[in-house]
Amino acid sequence: MNEIDIVLVAAVAQNGVIGREGDMPWRLASDFRRFRQITMGKPQVMGRKTFASIGKPLPGRTNIIVSRDPELSIEGCLTANSLEDALSLARADASAKGVDEICIQGGGEIYRQAIRLADRLRITHVETELQGDTVFPEIDPDVWEATEEERVPAGEKDDYPTRYVVYERRR
Numbered sequence: 001m002n003e004i005d006i007v008l009v010a011a012v013a014q015n016g017v018i019g020r021e022g023d024m025p026w027r028l029a030s031d032f033r034r035f036r037q038i039t040m041g042k043p044q045v046m047g048r049k050t051f052a053s054i055g056k057p058l059p060g061r062t063n064i065i066v067s068r069d070p071e072l073s074i075e076g077c078l079t080a081n082s083l084e085d086a087l088s089l090a091r092a093d094a095s096a097k098g099v100d101e102i103c104i105q106g107g108g109e110i111y112r113q114a115i116r117l118a119d120r121l122r123i124t125h126v127e128t129e130l131q132g133d134t135v136f137p138e139i140d141p142d143v144w145e146a147t148e149e150e151r152v153p154a155g156e157k158d159d160y161p162t163r164y165v166v167y168e169r170r171r
């Protein structure tokens with residue numbers, strides 16, 4: 001069986017900001033399309049607050065919501081009381097579907113815990129600095145090597161230009 005990689009997928013401003021008041025501080029239609037394409041069919045692990053901001057399960061993907069609340073039940077989603085349990089559910093799902101990535105979809109609290117377990121980062125660098133209350137952890141160049149990069153000019157429905165970078169963990 002192929003290896004299943006843990007991948008953090010995030011859009012991050014130049015100063016590390018990823019969120020403000022429970023939402024994302026930008027509108028980036030091009031990145032939304034890319035996000036859909038790179039995550040489709042793969043299990044998605046996210047914190048309860050990120051799920052609340054999206055408001056419904058992402059279609060075509062198994063949504064796994066992490067919460068410390070053992071009573072939490074969300075229609076159309078799996079729930080887990082720890083990141084480890086969420087990853088076990090995600091591994092089983094990926095393996096059953098024959099996909100090779102588990103996507104960690106945030107938010108800040110979950111990225112902070114998951115980056116040490118990740119094999120790959122798929123980061124949309126948003127080319128601006130913004131105020132916010134949630135940040136992505138540091139991407140340490142001693143740990144992460146950029147292996148793919150694409151500059152995306154701001155389209156009509158994008159607030160800012162972006163730079164999509166794939167980072168692999170250095171072995």
Ligand SMILES: NC(=O)c1ccc[n+]([C@@H]2O[C@H](COP(=O)([O-])OP(=O)(O)OC[C@H]3O[C@@H](n4cnc5c(N)ncnc54)[C@H](OP(=O)(O)O)[C@@H]3O)[C@@H](O)[C@H]2O)c1
Pocket residue numbers: 009010011012017018019020021022023024046047048049050051053066067068069080081082083105106107108109110111113134
């Ligand atoms: N720019 C991006 O790419 C991006 C992506 C995703 C999210 N965001 C933004 O990030 C913000 C949300 O991030 P956040 O840091 O506030 O929250 P979060 O990481 O989405 O969710 C935090 C919640 O997850 C649960 N949790 C975290 N660690 C856990 C653990 N080890 N075991 C069990 N449950 C655990 C807890 O839920 P309970 O309180 O229910 O116990 C906690 O309150 C929003 O502004 C959102 O828009 C941005």
